[in-house]
Amino acid sequence: MNATNIPAALSSALEARGYAALTPVQSEVTADEAIGRDLLVSAQTGSGKTVAFGLAIAGQLLTDDQLPQPGAPLALVIAPTRELALQVAKELTWLYADARIATCVGGMDPSRERRALNHGAHIVVGTPGRLRDHVERGALNLSQIRAAVLDEADEMLDMGFRDDLEALLDQTPAERRTLLFSATLPKTIVALARKYQRDALRISTVSEQRGHGDITYRAVTVSPSEIEHAVINLLRFYEAETAILFCATRDNVRHLHAGLVERGFAAVALSGEHSQNERNHALQALRDRRARVCVATDVAARGIDLPTLSLVVHVELPRDAEVLQHRSGRTGRAGKKGTAVLLVPYPRRRRVEMMLRGARIAAEWGEVPTAExxxxxxxxxxxxxxxxxxxxxxxxxxxxxxxxxxxxxxxxxxxxxxxxxxSLPAPEELSDRAPEDRQKAHRPGFDDVVWFRMNVGRRQNADPRWVLPLLCRRGHVTKAEIGAIRIGAMETQFQVPSALAGRFAAAVRASANADGEDESGVRIEPMQGAPAPMRGGPGGAGGPPQRRYQAQRTPRPRR
Known part of the structure:
Protein backbone atom coordinates (compact mmCIF):
# COMPACT_ATOMS: atom_id res chain seq x y z
CA MET A 1 0.00 0.00 0.00
CA ASN A 2 1.31 3.43 -0.97
CA ALA A 3 1.12 4.66 2.63
CA THR A 4 3.50 7.58 2.03
CA ASN A 5 0.84 9.82 0.52
CA ILE A 6 -2.16 8.47 2.45
CA PRO A 7 -3.06 10.14 5.77
CA ALA A 8 -2.93 7.88 8.82
CA ALA A 9 -6.68 8.12 9.44
CA LEU A 10 -7.44 6.91 5.93
CA SER A 11 -4.83 4.14 6.14
CA SER A 12 -6.53 2.89 9.30
CA ALA A 13 -9.92 2.97 7.57
CA LEU A 14 -8.54 0.97 4.63
CA GLU A 15 -7.00 -1.65 6.91
CA ALA A 16 -10.20 -1.96 8.91
CA ARG A 17 -12.04 -2.50 5.62
CA GLY A 18 -9.71 -5.35 4.72
CA TYR A 19 -7.52 -3.61 2.13
CA ALA A 20 -4.19 -5.43 1.87
CA ALA A 21 -3.13 -3.44 -1.20
CA LEU A 22 -4.43 -0.60 -3.32
CA THR A 23 -5.99 -1.24 -6.71
CA PRO A 24 -4.12 0.14 -9.75
CA VAL A 25 -6.26 3.28 -10.03
CA GLN A 26 -5.93 3.95 -6.30
CA SER A 27 -2.16 3.65 -6.53
CA GLU A 28 -2.01 5.98 -9.55
CA VAL A 29 -4.04 8.82 -7.99
CA THR A 30 -1.95 8.74 -4.79
CA ALA A 31 1.41 8.64 -6.58
CA ASP A 32 3.80 11.56 -6.10
CA GLU A 33 3.16 13.04 -9.57
CA ALA A 34 -0.63 13.10 -8.96
CA ILE A 35 -0.60 14.97 -5.64
CA GLY A 36 -2.37 18.32 -5.91
CA ARG A 37 -2.94 18.10 -9.68
CA ASP A 38 -6.09 17.98 -11.75
CA LEU A 39 -6.72 14.40 -12.88
CA LEU A 40 -8.33 12.93 -15.99
CA VAL A 41 -8.87 9.27 -15.15
CA SER A 42 -10.27 6.40 -17.18
CA ALA A 43 -10.80 3.21 -15.22
CA GLN A 44 -13.02 0.17 -15.48
CA THR A 45 -16.17 -0.25 -13.44
CA GLY A 46 -15.42 -2.14 -10.25
CA SER A 47 -11.79 -0.95 -10.09
CA GLY A 48 -12.19 0.98 -6.84
CA LYS A 49 -12.80 4.43 -8.35
CA THR A 50 -14.77 5.80 -5.41
CA VAL A 51 -12.06 5.02 -2.89
CA ALA A 52 -9.53 6.30 -5.42
CA PHE A 53 -10.95 9.80 -5.63
CA GLY A 54 -11.66 9.71 -1.88
CA LEU A 55 -7.94 9.22 -1.31
CA ALA A 56 -7.01 11.73 -4.01
CA ILE A 57 -8.87 14.64 -2.38
CA ALA A 58 -7.53 13.99 1.14
CA GLY A 59 -5.06 16.86 0.80
CA GLN A 60 -7.92 19.31 0.17
CA LEU A 61 -10.01 18.05 3.11
CA LEU A 62 -7.53 17.34 5.91
CA THR A 63 -5.19 19.66 7.79
CA ASP A 64 -2.68 17.85 10.02
CA ASP A 65 -4.73 14.69 9.46
CA GLN A 66 -7.82 16.41 10.85
CA LEU A 67 -11.05 17.68 9.33
CA PRO A 68 -12.09 21.27 10.09
CA GLN A 69 -15.47 22.12 11.61
CA PRO A 70 -18.25 21.48 9.06
CA GLY A 71 -19.44 24.54 7.19
CA ALA A 72 -19.55 25.36 3.50
CA PRO A 73 -18.53 22.14 1.71
CA LEU A 74 -14.89 21.63 0.74
CA ALA A 75 -15.46 18.83 -1.80
CA LEU A 76 -18.18 18.30 -4.40
CA VAL A 77 -18.82 14.90 -6.00
CA ILE A 78 -21.23 14.76 -8.96
CA ALA A 79 -22.66 11.42 -10.19
CA PRO A 80 -25.16 10.64 -12.99
CA THR A 81 -27.81 8.77 -10.97
CA ARG A 82 -29.33 8.56 -7.53
CA GLU A 83 -28.08 5.04 -6.93
CA LEU A 84 -24.50 5.87 -7.84
CA ALA A 85 -24.52 9.06 -5.75
CA LEU A 86 -25.84 7.18 -2.71
CA GLN A 87 -23.29 4.42 -3.24
CA VAL A 88 -20.48 7.00 -3.44
CA ALA A 89 -21.67 8.66 -0.22
CA LYS A 90 -21.76 5.26 1.49
CA GLU A 91 -18.17 4.49 0.48
CA LEU A 92 -16.87 7.91 1.54
CA THR A 93 -18.63 7.54 4.90
CA TRP A 94 -16.42 4.66 5.99
CA LEU A 95 -13.30 6.17 4.43
CA TYR A 96 -13.85 9.51 6.21
CA ALA A 97 -15.37 8.31 9.47
CA ASP A 98 -15.51 11.79 11.02
CA ALA A 99 -16.68 13.66 7.93
CA ARG A 100 -20.14 15.13 7.55
CA ILE A 101 -21.36 14.05 4.11
CA ALA A 102 -24.54 15.48 2.58
CA THR A 103 -26.37 13.84 -0.33
CA CYS A 104 -28.51 15.78 -2.80
CA VAL A 105 -30.29 13.50 -5.26
CA GLY A 106 -33.54 13.50 -7.17
CA GLY A 107 -36.38 11.52 -5.62
CA MET A 108 -35.43 12.39 -2.04
CA ASP A 109 -36.96 15.05 0.23
CA PRO A 110 -35.36 18.38 -0.84
CA SER A 111 -36.31 20.13 2.42
CA ARG A 112 -34.39 17.52 4.42
CA GLU A 113 -31.40 18.00 2.13
CA ARG A 114 -31.56 21.79 2.62
CA ARG A 115 -31.56 21.32 6.40
CA ALA A 116 -28.49 19.06 6.16
CA LEU A 117 -26.67 21.62 4.02
CA ASN A 118 -27.62 24.38 6.45
CA HIS A 119 -26.00 22.45 9.32
CA GLY A 120 -22.71 22.30 7.37
CA ALA A 121 -20.90 19.55 5.48
CA HIS A 122 -17.40 18.58 4.47
CA ILE A 123 -18.42 16.73 1.31
CA VAL A 124 -21.53 17.07 -0.84
CA VAL A 125 -22.45 14.18 -3.16
CA GLY A 126 -25.31 14.51 -5.61
CA THR A 127 -26.83 14.37 -9.06
CA PRO A 128 -26.42 17.34 -11.43
CA GLY A 129 -30.05 18.49 -11.53
CA ARG A 130 -30.68 18.41 -7.78
CA LEU A 131 -27.33 20.06 -6.98
CA ARG A 132 -28.03 22.87 -9.42
CA ASP A 133 -31.49 23.33 -7.94
CA HIS A 134 -30.01 23.76 -4.44
CA VAL A 135 -27.41 26.24 -5.77
CA GLU A 136 -30.05 28.35 -7.51
CA ARG A 137 -32.24 28.37 -4.39
CA GLY A 138 -29.31 29.49 -2.24
CA ALA A 139 -29.19 26.30 -0.16
CA LEU A 140 -25.80 25.11 -1.48
CA ASN A 141 -22.76 27.37 -1.26
CA LEU A 142 -19.92 26.26 -3.54
CA SER A 143 -17.58 29.20 -2.85
CA GLN A 144 -15.30 27.13 -0.58
CA ILE A 145 -14.96 24.07 -2.81
CA ARG A 146 -11.35 22.88 -2.98
CA ALA A 147 -11.95 19.72 -5.04
CA ALA A 148 -14.67 18.84 -7.55
CA VAL A 149 -15.09 15.25 -8.74
CA LEU A 150 -17.15 14.22 -11.78
CA ASP A 151 -17.81 10.48 -11.54
CA GLU A 152 -18.78 8.70 -14.78
CA ALA A 153 -18.52 11.99 -16.62
CA ASP A 154 -19.14 10.37 -20.02
CA GLU A 155 -22.50 9.05 -18.82
CA MET A 156 -23.52 12.45 -17.47
CA LEU A 157 -22.81 14.05 -20.84
CA ASP A 158 -24.68 11.25 -22.66
CA MET A 159 -27.66 11.87 -20.37
CA GLY A 160 -27.75 15.56 -21.28
CA PHE A 161 -26.29 17.07 -18.09
CA ARG A 162 -23.64 19.24 -19.74
CA ASP A 163 -25.39 22.53 -18.91
CA ASP A 164 -25.91 21.49 -15.30
CA LEU A 165 -22.28 20.43 -14.93
CA GLU A 166 -20.97 23.68 -16.36
CA ALA A 167 -23.34 25.73 -14.20
CA LEU A 168 -22.07 23.93 -11.08
CA LEU A 169 -18.37 24.16 -11.95
CA ASP A 170 -18.75 27.85 -12.79
CA GLN A 171 -19.90 28.43 -9.20
CA THR A 172 -16.74 26.90 -7.70
CA PRO A 173 -13.44 28.75 -7.16
CA ALA A 174 -11.10 28.79 -10.16
CA GLU A 175 -8.20 27.40 -8.07
CA ARG A 176 -10.06 24.22 -7.09
CA ARG A 177 -8.82 20.77 -8.14
CA THR A 178 -10.97 19.08 -10.78
CA LEU A 179 -10.98 15.28 -11.06
CA LEU A 180 -12.75 13.74 -14.06
CA PHE A 181 -13.44 10.00 -13.90
CA SER A 182 -14.75 8.51 -17.14
CA ALA A 183 -14.85 4.98 -18.56
CA THR A 184 -14.18 6.42 -22.03
CA LEU A 185 -12.78 9.68 -23.36
CA PRO A 186 -14.96 10.89 -26.23
CA LYS A 187 -14.48 14.38 -27.69
CA THR A 188 -17.09 15.83 -25.34
CA ILE A 189 -15.08 14.75 -22.29
CA VAL A 190 -11.85 16.10 -23.76
CA ALA A 191 -13.57 19.44 -24.41
CA LEU A 192 -14.92 19.56 -20.84
CA ALA A 193 -11.49 18.76 -19.44
CA ARG A 194 -9.85 21.45 -21.57
CA LYS A 195 -12.32 24.05 -20.29
CA TYR A 196 -12.26 23.23 -16.56
CA GLN A 197 -8.90 21.58 -15.87
CA ARG A 198 -5.37 22.95 -15.71
CA ASP A 199 -2.38 20.81 -16.67
CA ALA A 200 -4.35 17.65 -15.89
CA LEU A 201 -2.51 14.40 -15.35
CA ARG A 202 -3.88 11.69 -17.63
CA ILE A 203 -4.33 8.32 -15.88
CA SER A 204 -5.62 5.16 -17.53
CA THR A 205 -5.93 1.75 -15.93
CA VAL A 206 -8.23 0.31 -18.61
CA SER A 207 -6.72 -2.90 -19.94
CA GLU A 208 -6.13 -3.40 -23.63
CA GLN A 209 -8.54 -6.32 -23.57
CA ARG A 210 -11.21 -3.91 -22.36
CA GLY A 211 -13.43 -6.66 -20.91
CA HIS A 212 -12.92 -7.55 -17.27
CA GLY A 213 -10.51 -10.40 -16.73
CA ASP A 214 -12.75 -11.68 -13.96
CA ILE A 215 -15.85 -11.85 -16.16
CA THR A 216 -16.68 -14.82 -18.37
CA TYR A 217 -18.75 -13.74 -21.39
CA ARG A 218 -21.24 -16.13 -22.96
CA ALA A 219 -23.50 -15.48 -25.95
CA VAL A 220 -26.62 -17.65 -26.17
CA THR A 221 -28.68 -17.84 -29.36
CA VAL A 222 -32.42 -18.03 -28.89
CA SER A 223 -35.68 -17.71 -30.77
CA PRO A 224 -37.19 -14.24 -30.13
CA SER A 225 -40.40 -15.89 -28.93
CA GLU A 226 -38.58 -17.91 -26.27
CA ILE A 227 -36.49 -15.22 -24.58
CA GLU A 228 -38.41 -15.33 -21.32
CA HIS A 229 -38.11 -19.11 -21.16
CA ALA A 230 -34.39 -18.75 -21.86
CA VAL A 231 -34.06 -16.35 -18.91
CA ILE A 232 -35.71 -18.88 -16.62
CA ASN A 233 -33.36 -21.66 -17.73
CA LEU A 234 -30.28 -19.45 -17.33
CA LEU A 235 -31.28 -18.49 -13.80
CA ARG A 236 -31.90 -22.13 -12.94
CA PHE A 237 -28.69 -23.34 -14.58
CA TYR A 238 -26.39 -20.90 -12.80
CA GLU A 239 -28.36 -20.58 -9.52
CA ALA A 240 -26.37 -17.41 -8.78
CA GLU A 241 -26.46 -15.98 -5.28
CA THR A 242 -27.51 -12.69 -6.88
CA ALA A 243 -28.29 -12.02 -10.55
CA ILE A 244 -29.26 -8.91 -12.49
CA LEU A 245 -31.29 -8.98 -15.71
CA PHE A 246 -31.07 -5.97 -18.03
CA CYS A 247 -34.06 -4.87 -20.12
CA ALA A 248 -34.37 -1.89 -22.44
CA THR A 249 -37.61 -0.34 -21.15
CA ARG A 250 -39.59 -0.05 -17.95
CA ASP A 251 -42.51 -1.92 -19.57
CA ASN A 252 -40.27 -4.89 -20.28
CA VAL A 253 -38.90 -4.76 -16.74
CA ARG A 254 -42.45 -4.88 -15.37
CA HIS A 255 -43.46 -7.78 -17.63
CA LEU A 256 -40.37 -9.92 -16.97
CA HIS A 257 -40.45 -9.25 -13.23
CA ALA A 258 -44.08 -10.35 -13.02
CA GLY A 259 -43.32 -13.51 -14.99
CA LEU A 260 -40.41 -14.47 -12.73
CA VAL A 261 -42.33 -13.87 -9.52
CA GLU A 262 -45.18 -15.99 -10.88
CA ARG A 263 -42.70 -18.79 -11.57
CA GLY A 264 -41.42 -18.73 -7.98
CA PHE A 265 -38.27 -16.62 -8.25
CA ALA A 266 -37.49 -14.14 -5.46
CA ALA A 267 -37.15 -11.10 -7.73
CA VAL A 268 -37.26 -7.31 -7.46
CA ALA A 269 -37.56 -4.64 -10.16
CA LEU A 270 -35.71 -1.35 -10.72
CA SER A 271 -36.76 1.15 -13.36
CA GLY A 272 -37.59 4.80 -13.82
CA GLU A 273 -41.18 4.25 -12.69
CA HIS A 274 -40.12 3.25 -9.17
CA SER A 275 -39.79 5.83 -6.42
CA GLN A 276 -36.54 6.22 -4.51
CA ASN A 277 -38.12 4.53 -1.51
CA GLU A 278 -39.12 1.54 -3.65
CA ARG A 279 -35.61 1.33 -5.08
CA ASN A 280 -34.06 1.42 -1.63
CA HIS A 281 -36.33 -1.41 -0.45
CA ALA A 282 -35.48 -3.46 -3.57
CA LEU A 283 -31.73 -3.05 -3.08
CA GLN A 284 -32.00 -3.90 0.61
CA ALA A 285 -33.91 -7.08 -0.25
CA LEU A 286 -31.02 -8.08 -2.52
CA ARG A 287 -28.41 -7.28 0.12
CA ASP A 288 -30.09 -9.26 2.90
CA ARG A 289 -30.86 -12.19 0.54
CA ARG A 290 -34.65 -11.90 0.64
CA ALA A 291 -34.38 -11.52 -3.16
CA ARG A 292 -31.86 -13.06 -5.51
CA VAL A 293 -32.85 -11.62 -8.91
CA CYS A 294 -33.02 -7.97 -9.96
CA VAL A 295 -34.72 -6.95 -13.23
CA ALA A 296 -33.60 -3.46 -14.23
CA THR A 297 -33.13 -0.86 -16.94
CA ASP A 298 -29.66 0.55 -17.62
CA VAL A 299 -30.26 3.87 -15.88
CA ALA A 300 -31.84 2.35 -12.78
CA ALA A 301 -28.95 -0.09 -12.39
CA ARG A 302 -26.19 2.52 -12.42
CA GLY A 303 -24.28 2.61 -9.18
CA ILE A 304 -25.54 -0.74 -7.93
CA ASP A 305 -22.78 -2.50 -6.00
CA LEU A 306 -23.77 -5.93 -4.71
CA PRO A 307 -20.86 -8.07 -3.46
CA THR A 308 -22.77 -11.31 -4.12
CA LEU A 309 -23.69 -10.44 -7.73
CA SER A 310 -22.18 -13.17 -9.92
CA LEU A 311 -24.51 -13.30 -12.94
CA VAL A 312 -25.51 -10.58 -15.42
CA VAL A 313 -27.98 -11.44 -18.19
CA HIS A 314 -28.47 -9.05 -21.10
CA VAL A 315 -32.10 -9.97 -21.73
CA GLU A 316 -32.28 -7.20 -24.34
CA LEU A 317 -29.08 -6.42 -26.17
CA PRO A 318 -27.14 -3.29 -25.19
CA ARG A 319 -27.07 -0.50 -27.77
CA ASP A 320 -23.24 -0.48 -27.98
CA ALA A 321 -20.06 -1.95 -26.52
CA GLU A 322 -19.77 0.65 -23.78
CA VAL A 323 -23.21 -0.18 -22.39
CA LEU A 324 -22.34 -3.87 -22.66
CA GLN A 325 -19.24 -3.37 -20.53
CA HIS A 326 -20.94 -1.15 -18.01
CA ARG A 327 -23.78 -3.63 -17.51
CA SER A 328 -21.39 -6.57 -17.30
CA GLY A 329 -19.18 -4.63 -14.89
CA ARG A 330 -21.81 -5.01 -12.17
CA THR A 331 -20.20 -8.45 -11.61
CA GLY A 332 -16.58 -9.59 -11.53
CA ARG A 333 -15.71 -6.90 -8.98
CA ALA A 334 -13.02 -6.77 -6.30
CA GLY A 335 -11.30 -9.91 -7.59
CA LYS A 336 -14.44 -12.06 -7.61
CA LYS A 337 -15.49 -14.09 -10.65
CA GLY A 338 -18.64 -13.31 -12.59
CA THR A 339 -20.54 -14.40 -15.70
CA ALA A 340 -22.20 -12.15 -18.27
CA VAL A 341 -24.66 -13.79 -20.69
CA LEU A 342 -26.04 -12.13 -23.83
CA LEU A 343 -29.35 -13.47 -25.10
CA VAL A 344 -28.97 -13.15 -28.87
CA PRO A 345 -32.06 -13.55 -31.10
CA TYR A 346 -31.07 -15.54 -34.18
CA PRO A 347 -31.33 -12.61 -36.65
CA ARG A 348 -29.12 -10.39 -34.41
CA ARG A 349 -26.12 -12.70 -34.18
CA ARG A 350 -24.04 -10.91 -36.80
CA ARG A 351 -24.53 -7.55 -35.10
CA VAL A 352 -23.52 -8.99 -31.72
CA GLU A 353 -20.43 -10.62 -33.19
CA MET A 354 -19.35 -7.25 -34.58
CA MET A 355 -19.98 -5.53 -31.23
CA LEU A 356 -17.96 -8.13 -29.34
CA ARG A 357 -15.13 -7.86 -31.85
CA GLY A 358 -15.07 -4.09 -31.51
CA ALA A 359 -14.97 -4.38 -27.72
CA ARG A 360 -12.23 -7.04 -27.90
CA ILE A 361 -14.33 -9.39 -25.84
CA ALA A 362 -14.01 -13.11 -26.43
CA ALA A 363 -17.40 -14.67 -25.79
CA GLU A 364 -18.24 -18.36 -25.79
CA TRP A 365 -21.23 -19.03 -28.08
CA GLY A 366 -23.77 -21.68 -27.21
CA GLU A 367 -27.41 -22.62 -26.75
CA VAL A 368 -29.83 -22.05 -23.90
CA PRO A 369 -29.33 -24.65 -21.12
CA THR A 370 -31.76 -27.50 -21.59
CA ALA A 371 -34.03 -28.89 -18.89
CA GLU A 372 -31.83 -32.01 -18.80
CA SER A 423 -38.56 -25.42 -3.81
CA LEU A 424 -36.93 -24.86 -7.20
CA PRO A 425 -38.82 -23.33 -10.17
CA ALA A 426 -39.22 -25.88 -12.96
CA PRO A 427 -37.00 -25.37 -16.03
CA GLU A 428 -38.58 -24.69 -19.40
CA GLU A 429 -38.67 -27.09 -22.33
CA LEU A 430 -37.43 -25.06 -25.30
CA SER A 431 -37.72 -25.97 -28.96
CA ASP A 432 -35.11 -28.63 -29.55
CA ARG A 433 -35.79 -29.36 -33.21
CA ALA A 434 -35.82 -27.01 -36.14
CA PRO A 435 -39.18 -26.59 -37.90
CA GLU A 436 -37.73 -27.89 -41.15
CA ASP A 437 -36.92 -31.21 -39.45
CA ARG A 438 -40.56 -31.59 -38.49
CA GLN A 439 -41.77 -31.03 -42.05
CA LYS A 440 -39.97 -33.92 -43.75
CA ALA A 441 -42.87 -36.35 -43.45
CA HIS A 442 -46.29 -35.68 -44.93
CA ARG A 443 -48.74 -34.25 -42.41
CA PRO A 444 -52.55 -34.49 -42.57
CA GLY A 445 -54.22 -31.23 -43.52
CA PHE A 446 -51.45 -30.08 -45.90
CA ASP A 447 -52.75 -31.66 -49.12
CA ASP A 448 -54.26 -28.32 -50.18
CA VAL A 449 -51.93 -25.42 -49.31
CA VAL A 450 -51.09 -21.85 -50.29
CA TRP A 451 -47.44 -20.88 -50.53
CA PHE A 452 -46.21 -17.62 -48.99
CA ARG A 453 -42.82 -15.92 -49.20
CA MET A 454 -40.86 -13.82 -46.73
CA ASN A 455 -38.06 -11.43 -47.76
CA VAL A 456 -35.31 -12.88 -45.59
CA GLY A 457 -33.11 -15.87 -46.26
CA ARG A 458 -29.82 -17.49 -45.29
CA ARG A 459 -27.80 -14.41 -46.24
CA GLN A 460 -29.78 -12.43 -43.67
CA ASN A 461 -29.20 -15.15 -41.02
CA ALA A 462 -32.72 -16.55 -41.31
CA ASP A 463 -33.02 -19.53 -39.01
CA PRO A 464 -35.99 -21.92 -38.77
CA ARG A 465 -36.02 -21.59 -35.00
CA TRP A 466 -37.01 -17.92 -35.21
CA VAL A 467 -38.85 -18.03 -38.55
CA LEU A 468 -41.61 -20.28 -37.21
CA PRO A 469 -42.44 -18.18 -34.10
CA LEU A 470 -42.39 -15.05 -36.29
CA LEU A 471 -44.94 -16.55 -38.69
CA CYS A 472 -47.18 -17.62 -35.82
CA ARG A 473 -47.06 -14.17 -34.27
CA ARG A 474 -47.66 -12.23 -37.50
CA GLY A 475 -50.33 -14.58 -38.87
CA HIS A 476 -52.12 -15.46 -35.61
CA VAL A 477 -51.69 -19.19 -36.20
CA THR A 478 -50.15 -22.07 -34.27
CA LYS A 479 -46.99 -23.99 -35.13
CA ALA A 480 -49.10 -26.94 -36.23
CA GLU A 481 -50.78 -24.72 -38.86
CA ILE A 482 -47.53 -23.96 -40.72
CA GLY A 483 -46.44 -26.56 -43.24
CA ALA A 484 -43.12 -26.98 -45.03
CA ILE A 485 -40.56 -24.18 -44.66
CA ARG A 486 -37.87 -23.66 -47.31
CA ILE A 487 -35.10 -21.17 -46.51
CA GLY A 488 -33.29 -19.90 -49.60
CA ALA A 489 -30.44 -17.48 -50.04
CA MET A 490 -32.54 -14.32 -50.13
CA GLU A 491 -36.07 -15.41 -49.19
CA THR A 492 -38.02 -18.00 -47.22
CA GLN A 493 -41.05 -19.87 -48.57
CA PHE A 494 -43.63 -21.69 -46.46
CA GLN A 495 -47.02 -23.42 -46.61
CA VAL A 496 -50.32 -22.48 -44.99
CA PRO A 497 -53.42 -24.70 -45.42
CA SER A 498 -55.79 -23.16 -47.98
CA ALA A 499 -58.61 -23.06 -45.41
CA LEU A 500 -56.50 -20.74 -43.24
CA ALA A 501 -54.70 -18.77 -45.96
CA GLY A 502 -57.18 -15.88 -46.09
CA ARG A 503 -57.19 -15.36 -42.35
CA PHE A 504 -53.40 -15.66 -42.23
CA ALA A 505 -52.92 -13.06 -45.00
CA ALA A 506 -55.34 -10.63 -43.31
CA ALA A 507 -53.50 -10.90 -39.98
CA VAL A 508 -50.16 -10.31 -41.70
CA ARG A 509 -51.49 -7.19 -43.44
CA ALA A 510 -52.86 -5.86 -40.15
CA SER A 511 -49.44 -6.08 -38.51
CA ALA A 512 -47.60 -4.39 -41.42
CA ASN A 513 -46.99 -0.79 -42.44
CA ALA A 514 -47.88 0.86 -45.76
CA ASP A 515 -44.95 -0.94 -47.45
CA GLY A 516 -46.21 -4.31 -46.23
CA GLU A 517 -43.35 -4.69 -43.69
CA ASP A 518 -43.26 -4.98 -39.93
CA GLU A 519 -41.10 -2.78 -37.71
CA SER A 520 -38.04 -4.96 -38.45
CA GLY A 521 -38.43 -4.73 -42.21
CA VAL A 522 -39.83 -8.26 -42.73
CA ARG A 523 -42.41 -8.54 -45.54
CA ILE A 524 -44.71 -11.56 -45.95
CA GLU A 525 -46.82 -12.06 -49.09
CA PRO A 526 -48.63 -14.91 -50.90
CA MET A 527 -47.06 -16.58 -53.94
CA GLN A 528 -48.75 -17.46 -57.21
CA GLY A 529 -48.90 -21.28 -57.38
CA ALA A 530 -46.34 -23.71 -56.09
CA PRO A 531 -42.72 -22.49 -56.02
CA ALA A 532 -39.96 -23.80 -58.21
CA PRO A 533 -37.11 -25.61 -56.47
CA MET A 534 -34.77 -23.18 -54.77
CA ARG A 535 -31.29 -22.83 -56.19
CA GLY A 536 -29.95 -20.28 -53.74
CA GLY A 537 -29.85 -17.40 -56.23
CA PRO A 538 -30.98 -13.87 -55.52
CA GLY A 539 -34.73 -13.55 -55.30
CA GLY A 540 -35.35 -17.20 -54.39
CA ALA A 541 -37.91 -19.13 -56.44
CA GLY A 542 -38.42 -16.82 -59.36
CA GLY A 543 -39.73 -13.93 -57.26
CA PRO A 544 -38.66 -10.31 -57.51
CA PRO A 545 -35.20 -9.41 -56.18
CA GLN A 546 -35.42 -8.87 -52.44
CA ARG A 547 -33.43 -6.22 -50.58
CA ARG A 548 -31.09 -7.30 -47.83
CA TYR A 549 -32.88 -7.48 -44.50
CA GLN A 550 -31.66 -4.99 -41.91
CA ALA A 551 -33.14 -4.41 -38.46
CA GLN A 552 -34.60 -0.92 -38.39
CA ARG A 553 -33.31 1.54 -35.84
CA THR A 554 -36.00 2.34 -33.33
CA PRO A 555 -36.17 5.50 -31.23
CA ARG A 556 -34.28 5.21 -27.99
CA PRO A 557 -36.85 4.04 -25.40
CA ARG A 558 -37.57 5.76 -22.11
CA ARG A 559 -35.70 4.23 -19.21
Missing amino acids: AIRAKDRERLLERLLAPVEVDEDDQALAAELLAQRSAEEIAAAFVAAQRA
Missing part, protein backbone atom coordinates in the same frame (compact mmCIF):
# COMPACT_ATOMS: atom_id res chain seq x y z
CA ALA A 373 -28.67 -29.93 -18.25
CA ILE A 374 -30.41 -28.00 -15.45
CA ARG A 375 -31.54 -31.18 -13.73
CA ALA A 376 -27.97 -32.52 -13.94
CA LYS A 377 -26.70 -29.29 -12.34
CA ASP A 378 -29.34 -29.55 -9.63
CA ARG A 379 -28.15 -33.06 -8.88
CA GLU A 380 -24.53 -31.94 -8.57
CA ARG A 381 -25.43 -29.02 -6.30
CA LEU A 382 -27.71 -31.13 -4.14
CA LEU A 383 -25.11 -33.85 -3.65
CA GLU A 384 -22.45 -31.27 -2.83
CA ARG A 385 -24.71 -29.60 -0.28
CA LEU A 386 -25.83 -32.85 1.37
CA LEU A 387 -22.36 -34.39 1.54
CA ALA A 388 -20.75 -31.30 3.02
CA PRO A 389 -19.78 -31.67 6.70
CA VAL A 390 -22.27 -30.08 9.12
CA GLU A 391 -22.46 -29.51 12.84
CA VAL A 392 -25.61 -30.85 14.49
CA ASP A 393 -26.91 -30.29 17.99
CA GLU A 394 -28.67 -32.75 20.24
CA ASP A 395 -32.15 -31.78 19.05
CA ASP A 396 -31.14 -32.45 15.44
CA GLN A 397 -29.74 -35.86 16.37
CA ALA A 398 -32.85 -36.76 18.33
CA LEU A 399 -35.10 -35.83 15.42
CA ALA A 400 -32.90 -37.82 13.03
CA ALA A 401 -33.14 -40.87 15.28
CA GLU A 402 -36.92 -40.55 15.44
CA LEU A 403 -37.14 -40.38 11.65
CA LEU A 404 -34.91 -43.42 11.24
CA ALA A 405 -37.10 -45.34 13.67
CA GLN A 406 -40.13 -44.76 11.45
CA ARG A 407 -38.66 -44.77 7.95
CA SER A 408 -35.69 -46.29 6.19
CA ALA A 409 -32.65 -44.15 5.37
CA GLU A 410 -33.52 -44.39 1.65
CA GLU A 411 -37.07 -43.12 2.26
CA ILE A 412 -35.84 -40.21 4.36
CA ALA A 413 -33.20 -39.26 1.78
CA ALA A 414 -35.75 -39.48 -1.05
CA ALA A 415 -38.21 -37.28 0.87
CA PHE A 416 -35.50 -34.72 1.53
CA VAL A 417 -34.45 -34.65 -2.13
CA ALA A 418 -38.08 -34.25 -3.21
CA ALA A 419 -38.52 -31.35 -0.78
CA GLN A 420 -35.40 -29.67 -2.13
CA ARG A 421 -36.55 -30.05 -5.74
CA ALA A 422 -40.04 -28.75 -4.91
